[in-house]
Amino acid sequence: MIKSSYRLLRVILPLTLLGALLLAGGCATTKTYTGDLPPILAQDELLRPYQKVADLEVRRERMGAPSDISPEDYAWGYDALRREAARIGADAVMFPQLSVETEHYILFPSSEMKAKGVAIKFR
Template sequence: MPTSTPLAPLARLARRVFLAGTAAALLAACATTPQIADEADRDLPPILAQDEIFRPYVKIGTVEVNLKRYGRIEELQQEAEEWARDALSIEASKIGADAVILPEVRIEKDTYIIFPVMYVKGKGTAVKFQ
């Protein structure tokens, strides 16, 4: 009858935790960027650069969006920028804005243990044209 050491159950537990973590990371890496629901059905405010504003406006607020993604940064970066702009438009439409000006999209790269993580932060000024 083989004898087991007191550390054998701990080693099995560590192996199971490692396998579960690896599986979760692979699933997260394969996930897609969250889709903006019904964006085609809405008449969303445009995102305008400073040189595209030709009418007087009133600032009605600042809109901000945040997203945390796991996966390959190179593949997600373009999707993340598009997501941030769409999300800013949706947030601006919720407060009745006609447009979003001075958009800022910042992408920060990091790692969580060994998995790449990307933080997307978007900010803009919601305006109402006069």
């Protein structure tokens, strides 16, 4: 009885750990939500009077060298600015800027991304 339980445990435990690792890897993907978030507008798209609400800045650590920035990194920056603008009740974001600031090499290259913008509210 004990031997069969031990054999069952030897089979189930690795499968459970493998499943947990696969699920954890799926959680690391970037989720982009664009519904009901304020748009990012260029200066010539502003047709109504507005007032500046706040200067926005968001940061995140990313794996990889600054030279391998991807479209997903830009999408993260723009979406993060839009979420912050929505959180404070702004109507739009102007002058978005995305930059890679600091570079670290401990075991793997990593860098800090920074996105900046101006939150506005229409009058």
